[in-house]
Amino acid sequence: MSIIELKASSCVRSLSVESQCNRCEIVCPTDAIVIGENPLPSINYSVCVGCGACGGICPSESFKLDDFSSSNFFFNFLEDEENLISCRKNIPCISALSVEHIISLAVLKKEIVFDMGHCDGCEIASTCHKQILANHEEATYLLEAMENEAVIKLENISYEDDKQTDRRGFLSAINLKTVAKTKKSFEDEVKKASDELTEHTLAKTDIALLKKKKIPEKRTLFFTAIKRVQTPSQFHIVEADEVSFTSQKLMDEESCTACQMCYRVCPTGALTSDVKNSKIDFDPFLCIKCNICHDVCEPNAIKMSTAYNIKEFFEPVVQNLISFNVRRCNECNVVFSTNSNEKLCYRCKAEEEEARELWGIE
Ligand code: SF4
Ligand code: SF4
Numbered sequence: 001m002s003i004i005e006l007k008a009s010s011c012v013r014s015l016s017v018e019s020q021c022n023r024c025e026i027v028c029p030t031d032a033i034v035i036g037e038n039p040l041p042s043i044n045y046s047v048c049v050g051c052g053a054c055g056g057i058c059p060s061e062s063f064k065l066d067d068f069s070s071s072n073f074f075f076n077f078l079e080d081e082e083n084l085i086s087c088r089k090n091i092p093c094i095s096a097l098s099v100e101h102i103i104s105l106a107v108l109k110k111e112i113v114f115d116m117g118h119c120d121g122c123e124i125a126s127t128c129h130k131q132i133l134a135n136h137e138e139a140t141y142l143l144e145a146m147e148n149e150a151v152i153k154l155e156n157i158s159y160e161d162d163k164q165t166d167r168r169g170f171l172s173a174i175n176l177k178t179v180a181k182t183k184k185s186f187e188d189e190v191k192k193a194s195d196e197l198t199e200h201t202l203a204k205t206d207i208a209l210l211k212k213k214k215i216p217e218k219r220t221l222f223f224t225a226i227k228r229v230q231t232p233s234q235f236h237i238v239e240a241d242e243v244s245f246t247s248q249k250l251m252d253e254e255s256c257t258a259c260q261m262c263y264r265v266c267p268t269g270a271l272t273s274d275v276k277n278s279k280i281d282f283d284p285f286l287c288i289k290c291n292i293c294h295d296v297c298e299p300n301a302i303k304m305s306t307a308y309n310i311k312e313f314f315e316p317v318v319q320n321l322i323s324f325n326v327r328r329c330n331e332c333n334v335v336f337s338t339n340s341n342e343k344l345c346y347r348c349k350a351e352e353e354e355a356r357e358l359w360g361i362e
């Protein structure tokens with residue numbers, strides 16, 4: 001049975017305690033993933049069934065199975081003459097694929113088939129089946145908006161392979177004591193035998209990685225696939241709520257305080273500034289809709305657009321969301337950016353406000 005691994009430095013929750021991301025916890029069918037007091041997701045390995053749904057839904061590809069890589073699956077599947085995706089053939093669960101993978105495979109193969117024949121009665125259907133249907137609906141909606149004729153079929157094929165009866169193997173091995181015999185390594189056995197939550201923390205070496213902007217592999221695959229399809233006759237506008245993996249942003253210029261938080265935490269570099277911190281630019285090509293820029297923005301100045309233009313898939317353009325005044329602080333002479341006529345930098349202003357409060361000065 002597979003074992004799930006969290007790359008702590010990639011999880012957006014490691015970037016700010018304000019992050020509200022809990023997609024992995026919601027999709028996990030056995031409650032093996034818990035987000036509690038510890039900022040990062042914790043894992044109860046004894047109930048994890050290795051479906052990989054958390055990996056499929058994670059915006060930053062932070063969860064991975066030790067024996068399944070969606071990128072490797074992608075390339076193997078492209079070479080496969082058949083177009084069937086089944087939990088008894090080539091994937092732990094179809095929910096392990098992201099919408100980006102599904103659209104990319106569909107446009108490159110013209111037709112793909114999801115084998116839904118094993119879903120009835122499957123122990124993990126409670127969340128995984130729903131997720132597969134949601135991913136299918138979103139991918140189909142976007143293919144239509146792209147005027148692409150690729151088809152994603154849902155069929156009750158119930159594929160069986162004598163040599164590989166159950167890709168996950170969990171149905172027959174759900175009892176820990178019986179599974180122990182089939183574990184790959186002693187370490188994995190120990191992890192899974194414990195009913196306790198394994199907490200994740202950041203190692204010293206991870207801290208440097210936090211600042212590194214990373215584009216998930218699924219995004220690279222997606223844009224490589226899109227480059228190979230015909231541009232639609234017109235760029236359709238779709239409901240942004242129906243798109244789970246990217247977004248378009250708007251800025252409430254009045255509310256933005258130029259605090260720099262949003263582009264500093266953005267994990268992919270979709271939000272950026274220049275050396276002087278004189279502006280905020282947004283590159284829709286890189287946005288993974290992780291939401292952390294919204295979670296950290298205290299005045300709620302950065303907004304998600306309610307509409308999404310399919311043009312961004314074909315001709316992404318970096319947009320300027322706001323420009324700031326760059327000036328020297330009257331008090332300490334430090335250069336700072338501001339969205340108002342403020343004469344003091346943030347530190348001097350905070351000190352002044354503290355002093356006023358302390359001495360009761362209006
Ligand atoms: S879905 Fe991914 S980014 Fe979000 S909390 Fe889970 S591991 Fe972290
Ligand atoms: S949009 Fe929000 S987080 Fe970004 S600089 Fe403005 S106030 Fe700060």
Ligand code: SF4
Nearest residue numbers: 266287288290291293
């Ligand atoms: S722009 Fe915001 S939602 Fe998009 S990747 Fe950056 S932080 Fe995440």
